[in-house]
Amino acid sequence: MTVDLPTPRVGPLQDAAPKPMRLVLNWGRRYSLWVFNFGLACCAIEFIAASMARHDFIRLGVIPFAPGPRQADLMVVSGTVTDKMAPAVRRLYDQMPEPKYVISFGACSNSGGPYWDSYAVTKGVDQLIPVDVYVPGCPPRPEALLHGILRLQDKIAAEQLSTRSYADRRRLAGAVTRPAVQEPGAGATRVPVAPVAPREARS
Amino acid sequence: MTQAPRELTVGVGAGGLATADMVLNIGPQHPATHGVLRLRITLDGERVLKAEPIVGYMHRGAEKLFEVRDYRQILVLANRHDWLSAFSNEIGLVLAVERMLGMDVPERATWTRTLMAELNRVLNHLMFLGSYPLELGAITPIFYAFREREDLQAVMEEISGGRMHYMFNRVGGLRDDLPSGWLGRVEATIAQVRRRLPDLESLIVGNEILHARTRGVGVLDVGVVTSYGVSGPIARASGLDIDLRRDQPYLAYDEVFGADGPGRVVTRTGGDCQARLEVLLEQVHVSLDIAEYCVQRLGSLERGPVNVKLPKVLKVPEGADYVATENPLGMNGYYLVSRGEKTPWRLKLRSASFNNVAVLGELLEGTLLADMVAILGSMFFVVGDIDK
Numbered sequence: 001m002t003v004d005l006p007t008p009r010v011g012p013l014q015d016a017a018p019k020p021m022r023l024v025l026n027w028g029r030r031y032s033l034w035v036f037n038f039g040l041a042c043c044a045i046e047f048i049a050a051s052m053a054r055h056d057f058i059r060l061g062v063i064p065f066a067p068g069p070r071q072a073d074l075m076v077v078s079g080t081v082t083d084k085m086a087p088a089v090r091r092l093y094d095q096m097p098e099p100k101y102v103i104s105f106g107a108c109s110n111s112g113g114p115y116w117d118s119y120a121v122t123k124g125v126d127q128l129i130p131v132d133v134y135v136p137g138c139p140p141r142p143e144a145l146l147h148g149i150l151r152l153q154d155k156i157a158a159e160q161l162s163t164r165s166y167a168d169r170r171r172l173a174g175a176v177t178r179p180a181v182q183e184p185g186a187g188a189t190r191v192p193v194a195p196v197a198p199r200e201a202r203s
Numbered sequence: 204m205t206q207a208p209r210e211l212t213v214g215v216g217a218g219g220l221a222t223a224d225m226v227l228n229i230g231p232q233h234p235a236t237h238g239v240l241r242l243r244i245t246l247d248g249e250r251v252l253k254a255e256p257i258v259g260y261m262h263r264g265a266e267k268l269f270e271v272r273d274y275r276q277i278l279v280l281a282n283r284h285d286w287l288s289a290f291s292n293e294i295g296l297v298l299a300v301e302r303m304l305g306m307d308v309p310e311r312a313t314w315t316r317t318l319m320a321e322l323n324r325v326l327n328h329l330m331f332l333g334s335y336p337l338e339l340g341a342i343t344p345i346f347y348a349f350r351e352r353e354d355l356q357a358v359m360e361e362i363s364g365g366r367m368h369y370m371f372n373r374v375g376g377l378r379d380d381l382p383s384g385w386l387g388r389v390e391a392t393i394a395q396v397r398r399r400l401p402d403l404e405s406l407i408v409g410n411e412i413l414h415a416r417t418r419g420v421g422v423l424d425v426g427v428v429t430s431y432g433v434s435g436p437i438a439r440a441s442g443l444d445i446d447l448r449r450d451q452p453y454l455a456y457d458e459v460f461g462a463d464g465p466g467r468v469v470t471r472t473g474g475d476c477q478a479r480l481e482v483l484l485e486q487v488h489v490s491l492d493i494a495e496y497c498v499q500r501l502g503s504l505e506r507g508p509v510n511v512k513l514p515k516v517l518k519v520p521e522g523a524d525y526v527a528t529e530n531p532l533g534m535n536g537y538y539l540v541s542r543g544e545k546t547p548w549r550l551k552l553r554s555a556s557f558n559n560v561a562v563l564g565e566l567l568e569g570t571l572l573a574d575m576v577a578i579l580g581s582m583f584f585v586v587g588d589i590d591k
Contacts, residue, residue, distance in 0.1 A: 038232065040239055041261060041587055042286035042367055045330070049366075052349035085239055085260045088231055114279050117271065118264040139367055 022159075029073070029099065030156040031061030033149075036072035036096070038089065040079025043106035043139040047078045050142035060149050069095040074152070075129075076145075080108035080115060081122040093129040101156070103148050104131045107138040114138065224252060229575070231260045238586030240560065242579070246572060254567035254575075256560050261590040269550040274300055274374055274517045277550070281537075282368050284554060285588035287330050288531045289365075290316075290323040293372040296550075298453055299526040299539045300374045303519045311501070312376035312509040317455040318389070318497035319359065319371065321490045325396070326355055327531035328436075328487045329403075331583045335480060336407060338580040339416050347403040351396045358392050361385060374517060376510025381501070390498050393491055404484065417476035421566055421578035424474055431565070432558040435533025436482040437582060441474035447529035455497070465492035476581035483583065518545055530555055532583055556588035 037047055050057050051064045058064070066072035069092040081089055093102070104125050107113030112123035125131060132155060135148040230241035239260035245253040265280045272280065281296040282289035294316055301308060333348025356366045362385055363371035363378070371378050407413060423433070428441045438445060446468040447453070449460040460466035469485040471478035519541040527536040533555025540549040559582050566578055 042283060044238070045286060045367060048345075049349060049353070052353075053346050054349070054353050080261065080263055082260060082262060084262065085231060088260075092232060114283065115263045115265075115268065118268055120262050120264040141366060 026157050026159050029159075030153040033062045033074040033101070033152075034066040034072045035062050035064050035074045035076055036066045036069050036092075037064060038075055038077045038079075038092065040077070040081060040085065041106075041108060043078035043108070046139045046142055047076060047105060047145065050145045055142040055146060057146055057149060060146065060153070062149055069093070070097065072096055073099070074101045074103065076103045076105050077109045077125045077129075077131075078105040078139075080113070081125045081128070082120050083122055084120070086122050086128055089125060090128045101132045101152055102129055103133045103135060103145075103152060105135045105145060105148070106140055107136060110134045110136060227572075230257075240579075240584070240586055240589065242563070242567075242575075244567070244572070244575070249572050251567050251570050251572060251575065254564050256563050258557075258560070258589050261586045263587070263591070265591050266550060266552055270546055270548070273545045274519065274547070277547070278370060278372060279368075282370065283587065284552065284591050285530065285532065285535070285556065285585045286367060287327040287585050288323050289368045290319050290359075290371065291528060291530045292535065293369070294320055294454065295526055295528040295530075295535050295537045297372045297374050298528065299524055299537045300519060302526060303522060303524050303539065303541060304374070306375050306511060308376050308511065309508050311504055311507050313455050314497055314501050314504065315377055315381065315509065316372065317459065318494055318501065319362070319369070320454065321494040321497065322355055322359060322389075323369075324490045324531045325487050325494070326352055326359075328483045328490070329355075331483055332403060332407065332480070332487070335580045335583075336413065338576050339413060341406065341410075341413070344403055344406045347399070347406070351399060351403070354392050354395060358385070358389050361388070373510055373513075375513055376508070378510070380509050386498050386502055390495065393495055393498070397488075397491055400487070407480065407484065413480075414477065416574075416577050417480060417581070418473075420476045420574050421570065421581060422473070422475045423562065423566055427562060427565055431562040433533070433562050434558065435530070435555050435583075436469075436486060437479055437533070437559055439469060440471045440478040440482045442470060442472040444468060444470050447527055447534060451527065453526075453528060455500075459493050459496060465489070465496045476577050479581045479583070516545060518543055519547070527553070532556055532585065532588065533559060552591055554588040554591060556584035556586075557591075560584050560589050 037044065039047060049055060062074065069075065073096070075093060075096060077089065093100070102125075104110050108115060108121070109125040112118070112121050115121040116123065122128065133148045133152045135144050137144050140148075225246045227244045227246055228241070229244060231239040241257040241260060243255045243257055244251055265284055268280055269277050277296060278293055282292045285292055329348045329352050333345030336344040359369060360366050361382060363369035365371075423437070423441045425441050425443055427433070428438045428443050433441075434445065448456040448466065449468055452460060456466065458464055460468075467489060469482050469489060471482055519539070521541055521543040523538070523540045525536060525538045527534050529535075534553065535555055536553035538549070538551035538553070539547055540551075542548045563579070563582065566582075567575060570578060
């Protein structure tokens with residue numbers, strides 16, 4: 001049996017929270033982002049390169065040792081999200097504790113990228129989960145990921161409890177316990193795709 | 204004072220506890236599958252009874268997209284299915300198109316292609332030489348592997364502009380001529396990688412822990428290799444002496460693997476995880492030798508064109524052709540069917556990892572669950588290469 005837990009709220013006085021408090025809270029959040037690498041395709045290699053000695057995003061406070069989504073604050077979706085993979089992406093996102101952030105890394109997870117007209121590819125991970133920062137490129141350079149992380153940290157720094165959408169978001173227990181793989185048509189995320197013209201129609 | 208030994212009977216009945224098989228799902232998002240491979244494993248205790256790879260989580264429909272791209276655009280998709288060996292993927296495609304067009308490629312382009320294909324092979328193998336020990340619990344090798352990778356990627360980037368997806372091949376040759384002084388920098392980088400490679404090797408070769416995890420684990424015999432169409436370093440680790448660079452030479456490989464060339468085919472007979480890793484490691488050395496040889500040959504070549512002028516609308520004459528190349532992970536084939544249009548009628552892709560992973564069902568049967576990651580990692584696959 002599952003139980004829906006209410007999202008903890010600060011109450012109507014949240015806007016009146018003193019600035020130093022917000023500052024400390026946001027400062028703490030932005031420099032200890034435990035990252036969960038949703039490595040899907042080519043971009044995952046550049047993500048790994050960014051975590052290695054030369055680019056080393058740990059110096060920005062991004063820690064790539066989260067054992068799983070349940071211990072992570074930041075999810076980096078790097079690579080092509082396919083329709084078959086989409087339910088798993090959504091499920092792992094739902095398993096992350098609030099506050100959570102998402103970086104969409106690479107053209108494929110931004111918009112489908114070079115597979116924009118494929119029948120099997122989800123046209124952007126933002127159709128499944130809210131994205132905070134988009135990093136363009138195919139694949140983006142590791143430096144681009146570093147830049148994306150800095151942008152995200154700026155965003156966190158400017159955050160107020162009332163501006164953050166998660167305050168209004170309700171988590172449904174069913175969302176984290178539903179099966180990862182669903183039969184097509186049984187509520188699986190399906191993106192309508194412009195059909196490729198049949199062979200005879202092409203010349 | 205002695206106590207009479209007490210006997211405890213556990214499980215009354217036909218002599219033992221009743222057990223039930225457990226079905227364990229690995230993936231699709233699991234660190235050991237580096238990517239989105241999914242395995243459905245049936246366990247009896249710790250023993251794997253049955254393992255079934257479930258593919259398709261990275262299926263991007265590239266083959267269908269090839270049919271709506273013209274021959275210049277196809278390269279974008281063709282180099283992305285195996286993202287660790289983008290240059291080698293491009294080569295298979297352009298060779299197929301060039302052969303159907305009956306096009307002669309300038310010698311300078313051929314040697315540059317050979318050089319870059321070998322550098323790409325080193326890049327690919329370094330990735331696995333780093334990630335495989337990581338899966339076995341050793342984190343240090345991957346730092347060394349990536350240090351070398353970054354340096355090699357720098358020279359590849361200088362010539363092509365890309366760190367991973369080079370897009371440097373064109374039908375009929377290469378996009379640009381070599382930048383001035385590039386060959387010297389390649390030579391220096393090769394020498395540097397060669398000098399620093401022992402750092403990585405000393406962690407892998409003769410490592411007791413690594414031996415304990417890999418020796419005699421996941422033995423793949425030649426019969427299974429041939430029946431599943433396994434190719435590349437995995438097949439050679441089982442003693443199958445096959446390498447398309449030597450057996451069916453393309454590019455400049457007939458000279459490289461000729462009597463005076465530095466090319467040689469690395470084989471092992473063990474067929475276990477250790478043999479597969481050793482093949483990979485030795486192939487890095489061979490590829491560096493070949494790359495060095497190519498640099499010297501390029502240095503002695505006269506300056507000349509690196510590509511052929513193409514018509515504005517590139518149409519491949521009607522017909523079909525199959526070109527197979529030796530990708531870093533195994534045989535990579537393109538079956539191109541053209542009906543004389545701007546786009547191929549059908550472009551079938553034969554990718555190495557698909558066959559290499561298909562064998563997992565047979566290989567994992569009867570092994571311990573703890574060895575599963577070691578065996579899975581030693582199959583050296585790229586998920587995009589499985590699912591296309």
